[in-house]
Amino acid sequence: MWKTNINGKMLGLVLVAFFTSASIDSPPNHEKYFEISKNIEIFTNLYKEINTYYVDEIDPAKLMRIGVDAMLESLDPYTNYISESEIEGFRYITEGKYNGIGALFRKVDGKIMITEPWEGQPAQKAGLKAGDVITAVDGKSTAGRSTEDVIDILKGYPGTEVFLTVQRFGENKQRKITLVRDEVNVPNVPYSGMISDDIGYVALTTFTRNAGKNVGAAVKKLKEENPNLKGVVFDLRGNGGGLLTEAVDVSNVFIPKNEMVVTTRGKVKDWDRSFKTLNKPVDEEIPLVVLIDNGSASASEIVSGVLQDLDRGVLLGQRSYGKGLVQNTRDVGYNSKVKLTTAKYYIPSGRCIQSVKYDNGEPLDIPDVERTPFKTRSGRPVLDGGGVKPDMMVGENEELRVIKSLNSKYLIFSFVNEFISTMPEMTSIEDFKFDGFDQFVDFLKKRDYSYESESEKMLNRLMAKAQEENFEITDELKDAAEKINTVKIKDITKYEAKISSLIEKEIASRFFYEKGKIKMGLRNDEEIKEAIDLINDPAKYNSLLK
Numbered sequence: 001m002w003k004t005n006i007n008g009k010m011l012g013l014v015l016v017a018f019f020t021s022a023s024i025d026s027p028p029n030h031e032k033y034f035e036i037s038k039n040i041e042i043f044t045n046l047y048k049e050i051n052t053y054y055v056d057e058i059d060p061a062k063l064m065r066i067g068v069d070a071m072l073e074s075l076d077p078y079t080n081y082i083s084e085s086e087i088e089g090f091r092y093i094t095e096g097k098y099n100g101i102g103a104l105f106r107k108v109d110g111k112i113m114i115t116e117p118w119e120g121q122p123a124q125k126a127g128l129k130a131g132d133v134i135t136a137v138d139g140k141s142t143a144g145r146s147t148e149d150v151i152d153i154l155k156g157y158p159g160t161e162v163f164l165t166v167q168r169f170g171e172n173k174q175r176k177i178t179l180v181r182d183e184v185n186v187p188n189v190p191y192s193g194m195i196s197d198d199i200g201y202v203a204l205t206t207f208t209r210n211a212g213k214n215v216g217a218a219v220k221k222l223k224e225e226n227p228n229l230k231g232v233v234f235d236l237r238g239n240g241g242g243l244l245t246e247a248v249d250v251s252n253v254f255i256p257k258n259e260m261v262v263t264t265r266g267k268v269k270d271w272d273r274s275f276k277t278l279n280k281p282v283d284e285e286i287p288l289v290v291l292i293d294n295g296s297a298s299a300s301e302i303v304s305g306v307l308q309d310l311d312r313g314v315l316l317g318q319r320s321y322g323k324g325l326v327q328n329t330r331d332v333g334y335n336s337k338v339k340l341t342t343a344k345y346y347i348p349s350g351r352c353i354q355s356v357k358y359d360n361g362e363p364l365d366i367p368d369v370e371r372t373p374f375k376t377r378s379g380r381p382v383l384d385g386g387g388v389k390p391d392m393m394v395g396e397n398e399e400l401r402v403i404k405s406l407n408s409k410y411l412i413f414s415f416v417n418e419f420i421s422t423m424p425e426m427t428s429i430e431d432f433k434f435d436g437f438d439q440f441v442d443f444l445k446k447r448d449y450s451y452e453s454e455s456e457k458m459l460n461r462l463m464a465k466a467q468e469e470n471f472e473i474t475d476e477l478k479d480a481a482e483k484i485n486t487v488k489i490k491d492i493t494k495y496e497a498k499i500s501s502l503i504e505k506e507i508a509s510r511f512f513y514e515k516g517k518i519k520m521g522l523r524n525d526e527e528i529k530e531a532i533d534l535i536n537d538p539a540k541y542n543s544l545l546k
Contacts, residue, residue, distance in 0.1 A: 076341055078327055084335040086152070100155040101162065102184040103128060105147050108410045112142045112150050115413060118186055119513035126179045128166065130510055131417035135174060136165035158182045170421035191518040192218035195528060198228050199535055203235040203518055204250065207242025207299035212249020219253055219282045231287040231535030233528065237317065241298025244275070244326060244345070250299075251306045252277035254313065256284055259348075261306050264326050266343030271328075287541055288313030289531040292390060294400070297321035301353050302345065305388045309348040311378045311545045315390040316531055318400060319365075322387035324354030349374040351384035378546055391544045392534070394527050399495050403502070406449075412499070415443045416506045426511040429520050434504045437496050444492065501525065 047067075051060055065081070072079045102121020103114050112134045117123040134142050137153050154162060158181055166175045188211045192202040200222035204215055215234075223229055241247075248261045255261075255277060263274045290313050292304050301320045307313040326343040344352050351374040355366060366386030374382050383389060406412050419436065426432055492499070501524045508520035522528055534541050 072338075072340075076325065078323070078325055079340045080338070081332075082329070082337045082339055086148075098155065098184055099158055100151075100181055100184050101126075101128075101179050102182070102186075105134070105151055106410065107147050108414060112145065112147060115410075116509065116514070118184065119515070121184050122179045122182050124513070126177050128164075128177065128179075129168070131169050131413075131420075133167040134164055135167050138163050139165075154181075156181045169417045187214070189214040189218050190514045192222065194222070194226060195233060195522050196532055198226065198230045199233065199532055200226065200229055200231070201233045201235065201522065201528075205239055205514075207239070207246040207250070209243065209246065211242065211246040212252060215250050216253045216282045223283065223286075229286065231289065232283075233289050233291065233531045233535075234313070235291045236296045236300040236304060237291050237293045237527075238295040239297070239300040240295065240321075241300055241323065244299060244302070247299035247302040248275045248277060249279075250303050252279050253282045254284060254288055254307060255310055256281055259310070261348070262302050263346045264343040265346065266326070268342065271342060284312070287535050287538070289534055290315050291317050291527055291531065292320045292388065293318045294321055294387070294404075296388075297323045298325075301388050302347060305347040305349075305351075305353055308382060308388065308391065309351075309374075309376050311376050311380065314392060314534060314541060314544050315388065316392040316394055316534065317390050317527055318393065318395055319389050320353070320387040322353055322355030322366075322385070324352040349376055349382055351382065353384060353386070353388055355386045380546070392530065394530055399498060402492065402495055403498065406499070406502075409447075409449070411444065411447060411449060412502050412506055414447075415440055416503060416510065418443070419503075420507060420510055423507075426508065429508055429512065429516060429523065432504065432508070432520075434500050434507065437493075437500055440499065440503065441492060498526070 047064070050063070051058065065083070068081045072081060101123045102118045103123035104116040104118075105112060106115045107113070108115070114123065114128055114130055114132045114134065116130055117128050134150060136142060137150060142150055156162065160181050162179050162181060164177045164179065166177055168175060186206075186208075188206050188208050189202065189204055192200070195201045200219070202215060202218045202222070204211060219232060222232065244262070244264075251261050252259075257277050257280055259277045261275050261277060263272070265272050288307065290304050290307055292300065292315055296304065296317075297320065301323060304315055304320065308315050324344050324346075325341045326345050327339050328342045329337045329339050332338050344354055346352050351372070355364065368383060368389075371383035371385045374384060376382055419439070501521070504524065505517045505520045509517035512519070534544075
C-alpha cells in the first residue's frame with residue numbers, strides 16, 4: 001500500500017507543495033515550470049514502473065535516496081539531503097552538540113574504528129579508546145556496515161543504553177561495554193593559553209553556536225592574566241567552518257563595530273544579505289597571526305579573508321580550501337531537510353574565494369594567473385577563487401602531499417595503535433619525545449605505502465601521452481618509474497621532523513585527548529614557531545601588512 005502511495009498520490013502532493021513554495025520564493029517562469037513539471041512526471045512514471053516490474057524486490061526508499069544523492073551531487077559537494085535519521089548529525093554541525101556517545105568514528109582497514117573519544121563524554125567514561133574496533137552494536141555485527149549506519153545506531157535519547165562489542169589492539173579477547181547515551185557537547189574553543197612569555201594562543205575548531213563569544217572570552221582572559229601580552233596566534237587550521245553569523249562574531253573580536261564583514265548574493269534577491277559587526281571589539285590593535293591550511297574552509301575563510309582584507313592580521317600557513325558558498329536548509333517533509341547552496345559570499349575587498357574546479361569533491365589548485373586581483377584596505381594585492389592565500393606561505397608542496405597521503409590512509413593513526421600497545425602511561429607532555437621513526441618507516445614498508453610525487457605525476461602524463469600518440473613506451477621511461485617508486489619510501493625520511501611531530505600529537509591525544517594533542521603540537525609545531533618569530537619582529541610583521 002505504501003508503495004502505491006509513494007508512486008502516485010503522495011508524490012503528487014509533494015510536487016504541489018514544491019510548486020507552491022517555488023512560486024512564493026521567486027517570480028513565475030512558466031516555460032521553466034513546464035520543463036520541471038514534464039521531467040518530474042517522467043521521473044514519477046519511471047520510478048513507478050521500476051518499482052512495479054523490476055525482476056528483483058527493491059527498497060523504494062533506498063532507490064529514491066540513491067537518485068536524490070546523485071542529483072544533488074551533480075550540483076556541488078555541499079548541497080545534501082538530510083534524512084530524519086541524520087538530523088542529529090546536522091544538529092552537531094550547527095550547535096556543537098547532539099545525543100549519542102561522544103566519539104568520532106572512521107572506517108580504517110575495512111573496520112569501524114573509534115578515532116577520537118571526547119573527554120568527559122559517555123565513550124570516554126566507559127573506557128573506550130582511540131583505535132578500538134567496534135565489532136558489534138546491541139549484538140548485531142558491524143561487518144559490511146558503513147560508518148554512517150553504525151553512527152545512526154549509536155545516536156539516541158539521553159539515558160538510553162547501547163551495548164558494544166569491542167576489539168582492542170593487542171588483545172585476544174573482545175570486550176563487552178555498556179554505554180549510557182547523553183547529550184554530547186563539544187567545545188569549539190578546546191584550548192587557549194600562552195605559547196611564550198608574552199604571546200597568547202587561541203584554537204577554534206568549528207563555528208558552532210557561541211564561537212564568537214568563546215573566542216572573545218579566551219582573548220579577554222589572555223589579556224587580563226598577561227598585562228604584557230604583545231600578540232595573539234589564532235589557529236584556524238583544519239577548521240571546516242559552520243555558521244556564517246558566528247564568522248561575523250568571531251571577526252568582531254578583532255575588528256571594530258559597524259564594519260562590513262560579508263555580503264551574500266544568490267538567485268533569490270530577497271535573500272541577499274549584508275553582515276556588519278554589531279559589538280565593540282575585544283582588541284582591534286594587538287598584533288595577530290592567523291594560521292590556516294587546506295583544511296580551513298567556509299566560515300574559516302570568511303574570518304581569515306576579512307582579517308586579510310582589512311589588514312588586521314597576518315595570515316600564515318597554506319592556501320585554504322576554497323569554499324565561498326552559503327548553504328541554507330529547507331524542510332522537505334517527514335522531519336527531513338535539504339541543505340542547499342543558495343548564495344555566494346563576498347568579503348570586504350569584493351572577492352569570492354570559491355574554487356570553481358573539483359576532482360572527486362576536492363577543490364583543485366587554481367594558478368594565480370587565473371585568479372582575479374583585488375586590493376585590501378591598504379592597497380595590498382589579493383586574489384579571488386581557489387581559497388585564501390596566506391601572506392606568509394609555510395610548508396613545501398611535496399611535504400604537504402606526503403602528509404596528506406599519510407593522513408588519508410590513516411597510517412599515522414594505525415601506527416600509533418601499535419606503538420602505544422606496549423607503551424606505559426604518558427605522565428608529561430613536556431618530557432615525551434618520539435624517537436622511533438625507523439619503526440614508522442618499517443611500518444610503512446609492511447603496509448606497502450606509496451604516494452604520487454610530482455615527478456611521478458609528470459612521468460605518468462608523459463607515458464599516457466606517448467601511448468595516446470602511439471609512441472613506443474621506452475625502457476628508459478619504465479626504468480625511471482621503477483626508480484621513483486623505490487626512492488619514495490626513502491624520501492619519507494626528508495620529512496622526519498614533521499611526521500614525528502604528527503606522531504607525537506597522535507600519541508598525546510591517546511592520553512590527554514584534544515587538549516593534549518594541541519599542547520603537544522604547540523611544543524614542536526614549525527608554524528607556531530614562525531608565528532612567534534613574526535610577532536617578535538614588528539618590522540617584518542608591519543611590512544607584510546603594507
